[in-house]
Amino acid sequence: MIEQWPGSTPAWCPGCGNFSILKTLDKAIDGAGIDRRGLVLVSGIGQAAKLPHYTRANVFNGLHGRALPAATGIKIANHKLEVVVTSGDGDMYGEGGNHLIHAIRRNVGVKLFVHNNQVYGLTKGQASPTSDIGFVTKIQTHGVILQPFNPLALAIIEDCSFVARSFAGTPEHLLEIMAAALRHKDGLALVDILQPCQSFNKVNTHRWYRDRVKPIGDSHDPFDRDEALRLALQWGDEIPIGVIYRGRRKSFESQLPALAEKTLCEQAESV
Amino acid sequence: MDLTIRIAGEAGQGVQTTGNLLAGAFARVGLHVFATQSYMSRIRGGLNWFDVRVGDNEMFSGKEKADVLVALNSDVLDPLRHEVTGRGVVLLDGAGSDGVISIELSKTAKQLTGSAQMANTVAAGAIFNLLGCGLDELCDYLSVQFEKKGEQVVEGNILCARRGAELAALIPALDDAPKSSGAPGTVYNGSQAVGLAAATAGVKLVASYPMTPATGTFTVFAGLADEYGIVVEQAEDEIAAINMVCGATYAGVPAMTTTSGGGFALMCEGLSLAGMMELPVFVLLAQRPGPATGLPTRTGQEDLGFAVHAGHGEFPRALFAPGTPQQAYELTRRAIETAHKFQTPAILLIDQFLADVQKNAPPLDTSLRPVDRHILAEPPDDYVRYAVTPSGISPRALPGTGPFVVCDSDEHTEDGHITEDLNVRMRLQDKRLAKIEGLIAEAMPPEHYGPSGAGTLLVAWGSTYGPCREAVDILNAEGKSAAMVHFAQVWPLAVRAVRSLLREGEAKRVITVEGNATGQFASILRASGALDEHESILRYDGMPFTGEGIAARVAQ
Secondary structure (H helix, E strand, C coil), rough: CCCCCCCCCCCCCCCHHHHHHHHHHHHHHHHHHCCHHHHEEEECCCHHHHHHHHHHEEEEEEECHHHHHHHHHHHHHCCCCCCEEEHHHHHHHHHHHHHHHHHHHHCCCCCEEEEEECCCCCCCCCCCCCCCCCCCCCCCCCCCCCCCCCCHHHHCCCCEEEEEEECCCCHHHHHHHHHHHHHHHHHCCEEECCCCCCCCCCCCCCCHHHEEECCCCCCCCHHHHHHHHHHHHCCCHHHHHHECCCCCCCCCCCHHHHHHCCCHHHHHHHC | CEEEEEEEEEEEHHHHHHHHHHHHCCCCCCCEEEEECCCCCCCEEEEEEEEEEECCCCCCCCCCCCEEEEEEHHHHHHHHHHEEEEEEEEEECCCCCCCCCCCCCHHHHHHHHCHHHHHHHHHHHHHHCCCCCCCCHHHHHHHHHHHHHHHHHHHHHHHHHHHHHHHHHCCCCCCCCCCCCCCCCCEEEEHHHHHHHHHHHCCCEEEEECCCCCCCHHHHHHHHHHHHHHHHCCCHHHHHHHHHHHHHHHHCCCCCEECHHHHHHHHHHHHHHHHCCCCCCEEEEEEECCCCCCCCCCCCCCEEEEEEHHHCCCCEEECCCCCHHHHHHHHHHHHHHHHHHHHCCEEEEEEHHHHHCCEEECCCCCCCCCCCCEEECCCCCCCCCCCCCCCCCCEEECCCCCCCEEEECCCCCCCEEEEHHHHHHHHHHHHHHHHHHHHHHCCCCCCCECCCCEEEEEEEEHHHHHHHHHHHHHHHCCCCEEEEEEECCEEEECCCHHHHHHHHHCCEEEEEECCCCCCHHHHHHHHCCCCCCEEEEEEECCCCCCCHHHHHHHHH
């Protein structure tokens, strides 16, 4: 069963950026030599959150916005598992915003891939926390007036241990970033993945992103917090992509005395 | 014979420290102890008191009036001096007034040790002398209690206790003081009992957000964490707490959360997730009066109906409601076992009264005896998480042990993947709900106390056990035949056993006793067909029932 599970047919729209993200994630996982029996894909609700159903892995597809606390519980219970969260901008930056803040503070060893298309897809086209000002929807009929949420700047200010951005339309770059995130061993890795929504975002299209994303040069030192913050605040004509920031942190699980010898799960077995 | 000593003062004056000291020391000399607390939601000021009832025999309830009132300031005299029995005495720390005996607690401590901090030990010495208890035994207790703080602290305390006894020697000793009767020397409150039971049952993650009156148990876990290898995590909110618990149980670790009504309200979606994903989630719900923020530090039994129905959609659950700290220990374990056996949430309902009540009990077993997690040792390659079985219980495997373990909050297929096939929906929902029959088959029958065929039958659940039990004793002593039926499992009900117990002997009066305004448990009993005509005694002012209070209302 484990070898044969083909994944069910994705419920995504034709041309959705999620296909590229899924394909790249699979490559990154296999490229990193991760044993899928020890891989858990955790998600909440939304189109991005359906991803775990379309590949081979253990799956915890929980509640809207609550992927991070569930992933935290899984990592505490068995820190030998590779725990990857796949989420969207509504799920992670809206409904789950409080958990994002505190997961960064906690610095739990979870890889967090946020498919950010600046719009709500599954509920059919309302504004998301990352929608640009002026973005018109069926609900925000006069255009969005709320300041867009900046996940990268927030993460840098909270000293997140790994902060990156990529674009679903440049799969090679995305693979490189996902691979770097999977290699990251010292806590939470946040990757914000820009992604067009074919159905509901007619402004931030594939072309819109393609014309703006610009890989960060090799000269950038990700441990330089001021420079990282400057890059994170850039949005508009030019959008930097790449590993923007690395905080010098210890992972949450590495500091728990109860996990020093064995996983909690192993300890639960042992009497 | 029993006496109630009431220590009263403002928050921060050492009411609790003095009360704890007395409860522990009286138990150490072999007296039965039943201690309760009343406190306000503030850090300093206000009016708090701590009742320590000591007796020759086991007690199950507090009393309305005190025999000894120790007033740590004169402000407490007005509200509390009329709540003293006829034979009682009032001691005041500081200058006295009419009918009040002055005893310099703080000043004495300051003179002896340079700080007023040990005034509570002066008070303990005075009370011990007043009750004719051996001071050497109090000093032994203090030596053990403060051993870790060093010789100087031990000596200071002993000095204060002896001086306290000397001060009280001028006061006539109380008649009929209870005599040591070989009561268990250990004292537990409900919070400690729940914490110890969960730790020994193998709970390895406690994720909670602090909320009175559940914080006591959360704190107990922090104290047990190193010894039992428990991760105690203060979550950013109750939603995070229950979702962490869901994640941890998915990965195979017994996990739980502690909360009160408002926090539990936030957890409801997560509880429903545990029902859908079939996770053995355990929740301690320590009740306080609502609605909304209500009375944060008071007691009540207002969340029963809420807990029975909490969470959207329909899924099985088990609810336990212990009556004593010792029963809280037993039922915590049973709840965790039930959650694992049936792979569904279990909830333990306590309240501020039971969380804080201190009572002697034989030493509780502290040895680690993990509950059976019901995990497949070697899951087959074609394993699916939600295999349909007649009992509704699917073989459980853990991620990382072989085949993929796929769990979804959406309706799902037997292999755990999202589906909108409505036939599959029916099969899987029927499978989950089939577990209810198993839960009913294992439900605990209620306990009967008192003479069979009694004319009056009190029906209690949870923490009203003790006060109802004492009411039964009082009524029978007065020649009015009364008995009690107590429910320690409140959902699902062992309906047949319940019916036969409630109908047995056909009591003339059936009276339900509950700490809420609407008779929530009576509604459940009526809906189950186990209860017809009945009266009810309800209390919802935030204070606990007492045996004498219930007996008086029965007699009315």
